[in-house]
Each structure stands twice: as C-alpha cells, then as structure tokens.
Amino acid sequence: GQQVMQIPQYQHVQEGEDFTTYCNSSTTLSNIQWYKQRPGGHPVFLIQLVKSGEVKKQKRLTFQFGEAKKNSSLHITATQTTDVGTYFCAGPLKAAGNKLTFGGGTRVLVKP
Amino acid sequence: NAGVTQTPKFQVLKTGQSMTLQCAQDMNHNSMYWYRQDPGMGLRLIYYSASEGTTDKGEVPNGYNVSRLNKREFSLRLESAAPSQTSVYFCASSAGMGNYEQYFGPGTRLTVT
Numbered sequence: 001g002q003q004v005m006q007i008p009q010y011q012h013v014q015e016g017e018d019f020t021t022y023c024n025s026s027t028t029l030s031n032i033q034w035y036k037q038r039p040g041g042h043p044v045f046l047i048q049l050v051k052s053g054e055v056k057k058q059k060r061l062t063f064q065f066g067e068a069k070k071n072s073s074l075h076i077t078a079t080q081t082t083d084v085g086t087y088f089c090a091g092p093l094k095a096a097g098n099k100l101t102f103g104g105g106t107r108v109l110v111k112p
Numbered sequence: 113n114a115g116v117t118q119t120p121k122f123q124v125l126k127t128g129q130s131m132t133l134q135c136a137q138d139m140n141h142n143s144m145y146w147y148r149q150d151p152g153m154g155l156r157l158i159y160y161s162a163s164e165g166t167t168d169k170g171e172v173p174n175g176y177n178v179s180r181l182n183k184r185e186f187s188l189r190l191e192s193a194a195p196s197q198t199s200v201y202f203c204a205s206s207a208g209m210g211n212y213e214q215y216f217g218p219g220t221r222l223t224v225t
Contacts, residue, residue, distance in 0.1 A: 031211055042202055043155070045213040088154065092210030099170075100210055104154040 004091055006103035013079045014111050021106040023072040023089030032065055032072040033100065035088040043088060081110050114138055116217035118203050124223045125193040133188040133220050135203030143206045144186035145170075145214065146178060148199040155202070161186055162209050193224045 005024050013019045023032065031050045035043040047056055049065035049072060056063045060083075062075040076083055086105040092098045119134045137144065142163045147155040157170030159178040167178050175197060177189045186205075190197060201220045206212040 033213055035214075042216040042219050043204075043214075045215065048213060090214075097168075098210035099157070099160065100206075100214060102155045107152070 004089060004093070004101050004103040006087075006089055006106050008106060009104065011106055011108045012111060013076075013083075013108060015079055015081060017079055018075065018077045019079060019108075020073055020075045021087055021108075023074075023091075023103055025070045025091055025093070027093065027095075028069045029091035029093075030069075031091065032069075033090045034063055034072075034074055035090065035102075036085050037088065037105070038085045041085075076108075079108075079110055081112060083108060084110050116203055116205055116215050118201075118217035118220050120220060121218065122221050124225065125190075126225055127194060129193050130189065130191050131193065132190075133201055133203075133222075134185070135187065135217060136185045137203075137205040137215070138184065139205060139207075139215065140183070141205040141207050141215075142183070143209050143212075144180065145204045145206075146176075146186070146188045147202045147204065148172065148197075149202060149219075150199050158188065158201075190222075193222075195224045198222060198224045 007022050033048045034046040037043045053067045054065040060077045064073045086107045088102050088105045090100045090102040093101045116137045145160040146158040156172050161167045161180040164183045179187050203217040204214040206214045
C-alpha cells in the first residue's frame with residue numbers, strides 16, 4: 001500500500017560532521033513536511049516543501065523535495081548536540097484520504 | 113495563546129479501568145488528531161476529526177473512542193485499558209487536512225499495569 005518511508009532509522013553522528021536523512025513515498029505528494037522531536041518532547045513542525053525540486057534552508061539544515069515529488073532529504077551540516085532528536089517526514093497520501101502520513105523517523109544521536 | 117493543551121500529563125491505570133484524555137486547541141483549527149507513540153517508534157494515528165461534527169478511524173482505532181465536543185476540544189476515551197495501550201498519546205491540530213502543518217500537544221504518558 002501507499003506509505004512514507006525514512007532511512008536510516010538511526011544515525012550516529014560525530015559532532016561537527018554532516019549527515020543526510022532520506023524520505024521516500026510510494027506515490028507523488030502534493031507537499032512534504034518535516035518535524036523534529038527532541039527526546040521526551042513532542043513533534044514540532046520545521047518546514048513544508050511544495051514545489052518540485054524545491055530547496056529550503058534553515059541555518060545548518062537544508063531540505064530538498066525531489067523532482068518527481070516522491071522523495072525528500074534533510075541535510076544537516078556541522079552537527080551539534082542540539083540536533084539530537086528524531087526527525088519525521090510526512091506527506092498527504094491519497095490512499096489515506098489525504099491525511100498527513102508520517103514516516104517512521106530517523107533518530108539522530110550525536111557523539112561529542 | 114497556549115496552542116494545544118493536553119490533560120493529564122501522566123496517568124497510571126490498572127487493566128480494565130477506563131479514562132478520558134482531554135485535548136484543547138485555541139488556534140481555531142478545523143482538524144484534530146490523536147496519535148500514539150510507543151518507545152522508540154513512530155507516530156500511529158488512532159482517530160481524527162477533519163472538522164467539527166465528524167470523526168473517523170485512523171490506523172489503530174481498536175480499544176478507543178473519541179468525541180469532538182466542539183471546535184476546540186477533542187477527547188480520547190479508553191473504555192477498558194489493556195497493558196498494550198501503554199504509550200505516549202499526542203493530540204494535534206491543523207487548519208485543515210493534508211496540506212497544513214500539525215501542531216502537537218505535550219503528550220500524555222500512560223502506563224497500564
């Protein structure tokens with residue numbers, strides 16, 4: 001069935017290094033959203049991408065929406081301990097009545 | 113502007129007990145949701161309300177019921193709690209379905225013994 005998948009499930013990063021996490025949908029999405037959940041906290045909306053090939057930056061975070069609007073990536077440069085948490089992507093799936101469907105998340109651990 | 117509020121923050125139940133989780137939003141949002149998140153896992157949708165007066169099942173509705181009391185409030189009821197319902201429960205709201213960002217409450221940590 002239609003779903004939203006994220007890889008990797010876990011990401012161990014040395015402080016100061018860069019990394020990328022990926023989000024893939026089985027179908028074309030009208031938009032993709034990214035959320036961050038700090039340990040013990042609740043998901044917080046980060047950004048929404050709407051256009052094919054769109055790239056948006058938030059300080060050290062770069063978000064990209066694929067040309068086919070079926071995948072997205074989040075790239076973090078110079079990782080800091082404040083980046084620890086789980087990053088979720090989410091998109092509206094037609095099979096789910098256009099409800100926002102969340103991926104399983106990438107859990108980021110930073111080694112100081 | 114408090115956003116999304118949930119009560120209680122923590123709850124311990126014995127198997128078979130019932131309880132209602134309360135959620136309210138002050139952003140005049142049309143849509144509201146209930147999710148559960150098990151340790152180290154993602155978010156699973158239990159029920160949602162696309163607009164005032166409507167409710168629909170999500171991915172994991174068994175053992176739960178909901179009430180959209182008015183535009184602001186959306187409650188989740190566990191009629192007969194089971195240990196498998198031990199989880200963190202998040203309420204969320206959005207202006208509409210699909211194309212709008214969701215705002216989450218702080219969560220209710222429920223343990224069923």
